[in-house]
Amino acid sequence: MADSNPPTSRPAQGRRFRLRYLAGTLVLLASAIIAFISNNGAEAPSVQEYYSSLESRLGYWLLLGNTRHCGLYEKGQLSPFPVSKAQRAMEEKLYTRLDLKPGSKVMDAGAGSGYVAMYMARKGLNVQAIDITPHHITDARKNVKKNGLEDKISVDYADYHNLTAFPDASFDGIYTMETFVHADDPAKVLGNFYRLLKPGGVIVLHEADFSRNSEVLQDVLRLSHCQNTLKEGGYEELVAGAGFKDYSLDDLTDEVLPLWRLFGVVGYLPYQIFKLLGIQHKFTNVMAGVETWLNWGDGRYISVRAVKP
Structure with a gap:
């Protein structure tokens, strides 16, 4: 059979x-x-370790064109594209908040690859760009030279916790573009900025604060070396304590949402897989992008401005 x-x-x-x-x-x-x-999941990575990890470098290159800051959009806009146009709009916002005359000297404290500094230079400002991450300095110098802006921008290694190389009252303005959140001692940094500014000099800080704390938030802040991010209302107190006056704050949270929505959507599935495998802490930027999107409203993106009397 x-x-x-x-x-x-x-x-x-x-x-x-x-x-x-x-x-x-x-x-x-x-x-x-x-x-x-992936990064090494260090308990408290340094700023250099965070920005030098391959995950960070690939992410900033693929999604942000190697520019390390958010874009500014119209309220209610859904599409994040083109990202570069929105980033230029954010740089223009910072420039208008500085409200300085052409020829004024400003410090870019945490310049990254130099894109914000180049925007300010094209607007007529003279820029002293500083950073503490070696590949940022290399990139910034290449970009400045490529764009023929060496006469308007100087790029140097410096830590904004120690700015003794620069004389008192030598700048008309100082700004940070999403770098003040990395400060280990925010009060000391603001004190350094105050010393370097001329009377009437301006600080503008494009940063984040938060209204609801959580274990996940603290994980994200620790892994991106932003553990001293201030609670909502903290900037006004800190700026006043440093001696500045004429404090103002613009809440730009709604205008940065499209880009963070993109981060959340692109990273959602990989993040869920990483969580199942217990390795989500090794992918700081994926974790930050998805958790920020899922918990939108627990924090703000703000533009802080104040003046040295």
């Missing part, structure tokens, strides 16, 4: 083996890629 279930043919067995081999290879490759691009 013939067997109603004949043995599986060798070609079919071969195809299944090849599929299993391919699947296994893809899994190993994905694991290797994850291990390669």
Whole structure:
């Protein structure tokens, strides 16, 4: 009697083996890629470690064109594109908040790859750009030279916690674009800014604060070296304590939402997989993007301005 279930043919067995081999290879490759691009999950990484991780460098390059700040959009806008146009709008917002005459000297405290400094230079300001991350300084110098702005921008290594290399009252303005949140001692940094400004000099800080604390928020802030991010209302007290006057704050939260929505949507599925594997802390920017989007309203994106009397 013939067997109603004949043995599986060798070609079919071969195809299944090849599929299993391919699947296994893809899994190993994905694991290797994850291990390669992830950060080390350090308990409290330094600013340099955060920005130098391959995850950060790839993320800023792919999504932000190597520019390390948010874009500014019309309220209610859904599409985040083009991102570069929105970033230029944010730079214009900072420039108008400075409200300085052409030829004024400003410090870009945490210049990254130099895009904000170049925008300010094209507007007629003379910029002293500083940063503490080596590849940022290298990138900024290349970009400044490529754009022919060496006569308007100087790029140097300096830590805004220690600005003794710069004389008192030597700047008309100082700004930060999403870098003051990295300060280990915010009061000391503001004190340094105050000393460097001329009477009537201006600070503008484009930063974040938060209204609701949580364990997840603290994880995100720690892993991105932003653990001293201020609670809502903290900037007014800190700025006044440093001696500044004429404090003003613009809440830009609604106008940065499209880009953060993009971060959340793009990162959502990978983030859920990372959580299942227990490795979400090794992907700081994915975690930050998704959690910020999911908990929108717990924090703000703000523009702070104050004047040295």
